[in-house]
Amino acid sequence: MNKNSNSQPKSNEQEIGDSTFEAFNGTFSSTQFSNDNLVEDPSFDDLAKDEFMECDDISPPRKTPFLNDTKSQGTLDASLTELVDQQPDHKETKELKFGDYETYFYHKKLKQQEKDDQYVQWRTKNSNQFPPIFSNCVIYVNGRTDPDITQLHRMIILHGGVFLNYLGAKSNATHVIASNITPRKIIEFKNFKVIKPEWITDSIKEKKILDWTKYTLFSPQYDQKVLESDRELKEKSLPLNRPIDATHPEFLKFFFENSRLHHLSTWKADLREKFQQEALRASKVSQTLRTKPKIIMHIDFDCFFAAVSALSHPDIDFANEPIAVSHGGKGSSDVSSCNYAARKFGVSNGMWVNRALELCPELKILDYDFKLYEEKSKIFYEELTRIEPDCIFPVSVDEALIGLSSIDDEESTLLNICEKLRNKIYVLTGCTVSIGASYNVLLAKLCLRKAKPNGIFFFFQPNNVGNFLKNIPVKQLPGIGRKIEDRLSNHLNKGSKETVTISNLSSVSRDTMVKFFGIKTGTKLFGYCQGLDDTDIDISKNPSKFIRKSISIDVNWGIRFEKQTQVDEFLSRVADHICQRLLRLGFVGARLMLKLARRTKGAPIDPPKYLGMGLCDFLSKSTNLGAPTREVGLIATELKSLYRIIGVAIADLRGVSVTISELQKCDSDATSAVDQKQLQFEAKKPKEKKVQGIEQNVLKGGSVFPHYSPAKETLQKLLQKHLVDLDAFKALPNEFQQEIKLELERRSVEQLFEKSPKKNRNRNCLLQNRSLKKIGKVRPETQNKRIDLISNQRTLNKLTLNIPIENLGDSVIHQKTELSGLTMEGQKTLVNSYWASEKTKTFNKHYNLGIQTFYEFEDWKNLLKDWVRFSFENENEKPIGIHENDLDVFYGFIHKLILNEKIYEVLSLADIITCSLNSSELVDNDTNNESDWRKIRGELLNMLKTNLVQKGACIDTT
DNA sequence: GAGGTGTGGTAGC
DNA sequence: ATCGCTACCACACCTC
Numbered sequence: 009m010n011k012n013s014n015s016q017p018k019s020n021e022q023e024i025g026d027s028t029f030e031a032f033n034g035t036f037s038s039t040q041f042s043n044d045n046l047v048e049d050p051s052f053d054d055l056a057k058d059e060f061m062e063c064d065d066i067s068p069p070r071k072t073p074f075l076n077d078t079k080s081q082g083t084l085d086a087s088l089t090e091l092v093d094q095q096p097d098h099k100e101t102k103e104l105k106f107g108d109y110e111t112y113f114y115h116k117k118l119k120q121q122e123k124d125d126q127y128v129q130w131r132t133k134n135s136n137q138f139p140p141i142f143s144n145c146v147i148y149v150n151g152r153t154d155p156d157i158t159q160l161h162r163m164i165i166l167h168g169g170v171f172l173n174y175l176g177a178k179s180n181a182t183h184v185i186a187s188n189i190t191p192r193k194i195i196e197f198k199n200f201k202v203i204k205p206e207w208i209t210d211s212i213k214e215k216k217i218l219d220w221t222k223y224t225l226f227s228p229q230y231d232q233k234v235l236e237s238d239r240e241l242k243e244k245s246l247p248l249n250r251p252i253d254a255t256h257p258e259f260l261k262f263f264f265e266n267s268r269l270h271h272l273s274t275w276k277a278d279l280r281e282k283f284q285q286e287a288l289r290a291s292k293v294s295q296t297l298r299t300k301p302k303i304i305m306h307i308d309f310d311c312f313f314a315a316v317s318a319l320s321h322p323d324i325d326f327a328n329e330p331i332a333v334s335h336g337g338k339g340s341s342d343v344s345s346c347n348y349a350a351r352k353f354g355v356s357n358g359m360w361v362n363r364a365l366e367l368c369p370e371l372k373i374l375d376y377d378f379k380l381y382e383e384k385s386k387i388f389y390e391e392l393t394r395i396e397p398d399c400i401f402p403v404s405v406d407e408a409l410i411g412l413s414s415i416d417d418e419e420s421t422l423l424n425i426c427e428k429l430r431n432k433i434y435v436l437t438g439c440t441v442s443i444g445a446s447y448n449v450l451l452a453k454l455c456l457r458k459a460k461p462n463g464i465f466f467f468f469q470p471n472n473v474g475n476f477l478k479n480i481p482v483k484q485l486p487g488i489g490r491k492i493e494d495r496l497s498n499h500l501n502k503g504s505k506e507t508v509t510i511s512n513l514s515s516v517s518r519d520t521m522v523k524f525f526g527i528k529t530g531t532k533l534f535g536y537c538q539g540l541d542d543t544d545i546d547i548s549k550n551p552s553k554f555i556r557k558s559i560s561i562d563v564n565w566g567i568r569f570e571k572q573t574q575v576d577e578f579l580s581r582v583a584d585h586i587c588q589r590l591l592r593l594g595f596v597g598a599r600l601m602l603k604l605a606r607r608t609k610g611a612p613i614d615p616p617k618y619l620g621m622g623l624c625d626f627l628s629k630s631t632n633l634g635a636p637t638r639e640v641g642l643i644a645t646e647l648k649s650l651y652r653i654i655g656v657a658i659a660d661l662r663g664v665s666v667t668i669s670e671l672q673k674c675d676s677d678a679t680s681a682v683d684q685k686q687l688q689f690e691a692k693k694p695k696e697k698k699v700q701g702i703e704q705n706v707l708k709g710g711s712v713f714p715h716y717s718p719a720k721e722t723l724q725k726l727l728q729k730h731l732v733d734l735d736a737f738k739a740l741p742n743e744f745q746q747e748i749k750l751e752l753e754r755r756s757v758e759q760l761f762e763k764s765p766k767k768n769r770n771r772n773c774l775l776q777n778r779s780l781k782k783i784g785k786v787r788p789e790t791q792n793k794r795i796d797l798i799s800n801q802r803t804l805n806k807l808t809l810n811i812p813i814e815n816l817g818d819s820v821i822h823q824k825t826e827l828s829g830l831t832m833e834g835q836k837t838l839v840n841s842y843w844a845s846e847k848t849k850t851f852n853k854h855y856n857l858g859i860q861t862f863y864e865f866e867d868w869k870n871l872l873k874d875w876v877r878f879s880f881e882n883e884n885e886k887p888i889g890i891h892e893n894d895l896d897v898f899y900g901f902i903h904k905l906i907l908n909e910k911i912y913e914v915l916s917l918a919d920i921i922t923c924s925l926n927s928s929e930l931v932d933n934d935t936n937n938e939s940d941w942r943k944i945r946g947e948l949l950n951m952l953k954t955n956l957v958q959k960g961a962c963i964d965t966t
Numbered sequence: 967g968a969g970g971t972g973t974g975g976t977a978g979c
Numbered sequence: 980a981t982c983g984c985t986a987c988c989a990c991a992c993c994t995c
Contacts, residue, residue, distance in 0.1 A: 266982040276986080403978070406979080560984085
């Protein structure tokens, strides 16, 4: 068993299945490393007790490629026998961390696996009795059947078939067995051969596989063929030629369902959250000072996706046949995972499929099966929990760091724990894991690299660390990626392509590293070179450090837009999506960032990757939402606004990323701890009475708002209240005046309503801030934001409107199109002045407003006055006129105002135009110019009106 | 010097 | 065809 105990670290080119073990020193003495200690070792005893509880019928698992491997067999087979020979302890009542439901399924699965193994053994012993008639079948049994599922299971396995416990959407089930079927299942199983159980029994009787079509379950009208032709018809009627890009309303759903990176990220975040929550609970129970774990184990599946996907392809010889997981079979799809047989050909993760096929023509491409990955991952983490380490730190869906300190100083114990774990995981998932272990995270990670694939590697010789590290490429160090490697390579090798190893760095001083990579990265890298790493993986020591800090959505594939409306609709959908996630995770966020990928100038319009982003520049802009929120409307509006500020030309947009940060917990669930706290805080009796008052009033048939009657307030008072200038108001067309009036009345009503505790109660999460004002800002639909901003003249004048003038010039034509409902041509001809577009003298340039200059509203008022005057100035005996670019900037600003619901500001700007035109200062040299200005003014009101009507309609429906 | 903002890099398959 | 995500850290640069 300990035949490898004194071997040197194996090389990277090790054979598959080679399980190497490097001797401990220091804490662990190699003389203690023996089997005799096994049984007495308490931690091992515990381990054994947990295993196979409630499992009474245990037989040795089948031989597997993994176990048959000649190099590992001695060690692994021995420990495996030992593992399963342990008597189950039925008295064990210790609670399991994952709850009864999951424990139940865990044991169920375990039992099933063991039964399968028994059957396989019987079969091999009595191969004459059980001809393998189902050897090419992967069979799933649904619902109640006769004979029942257990019997069918047995028959299938005994006759060489594969029995599926779970039917994934992309499962490779060749047959589904069912006696009855619901209409819902008919749809669910439409892509499978659904057959009666008699097919199995009859086939066994006949000792040959019978024609399944004679046993189909569907009645003639639901016959498989009919279904298929139905499907074909449907598919033909759909415009399948059109590529599905981000303009499609269902794009996000479709995209995320199929994005491996999306899955990886969400799984990771979920795991993190789960362990963080558990650590939080644990730390409440015991606040004892924990010591740092002495041993760090790094456990990771070998080519996880490939191994799991291959499970549904029993015909594949995973150890020898090159396989890869990807979408589709060719082209610019990424290879997400490939097995070691494929790696021998030079295939690697992240490579495109067509390149991989060039290197390895017989490479088999398998599909993703995200559900199955998740399922296997769950088993993996359950197993990790089961060995009760000091701490578990999830690195990824298939990978974790484990801290151990309770093991006595027994090398054998650690090796045994690792091997048992590996075997157990293999038995339960059908996939192999590798384990690296050392005394810190850095070294554990490096050990894992050496252990892969399908092996174990330890390093516990601090005195020998230099030797251990010297040939390791820096790229293998955690946190050292392509960029840092490149910079190191350029610095050290002066451009030569040779891999930079740690020994190459020995000449680099700490100061140089800090100078190169900054204080943190530099120091860390320097430490790594000495084998030092103080990363702590114990979440429970400081759970709050691991709490989620942001939520984001990135879409950098399929982004192709032609019109602003498409972009806006997409941003709305993204907002909706992110708000749903905020809700699901129980957060509100106060900060919003939009990051756009813009095609780099000169990069091809269509990059080599189909609908990919190609070479891009990234531009980002963030904004404060005022108070933590997850209001879709607000976030969508802000995103559209941010998009316009960043100002990426629509045709060049290749990626959209939205991040919400400054999160606060805000569970919608009233039973949550957070809400309970807030409810206590909110306990204010008088407010409750008010609610009753309103409700009573409604019952009596009176106004919902007993203290307010809109009719009583005169128009003048209303206008005063909202600081709308009476003259400006009178200058408006009648129709528009009416709308403003209605709007203001509505706002007064809502202002009252907003103060009612009924609404606040629904949002008590925000009461934490003890600020009703902030609550108001969270919900623009209820107009509080407007009131806040408009009712205070000082605020108004201080308002900084983030419009960088030059940026707007590029894209505001599109914005105008959006707002006024006019076509782009219509917008352009709105000002039909004689001045030509080649005219370079724009107001903007003339006044040298500069780049990225931000203006307060007062500045904009003055600018407008100046601009009007400027346009009437003479140049070559003609007035300068209004330049298209200036107008773009101006409309962009107006748009921003409207987006932020600053009605008063738009009105005052309209008023300024009127006043300026009437001013005697102007040289009355051209009536066209004046009429242009009046058109612009009309357009402002038009934009406002359009927006108000939209808003009104929106509010009416809600 | 503290704090805000934009950008860049890294990790997992 | 294709599904190039996402959370986090670190840092440069800026303002106050």
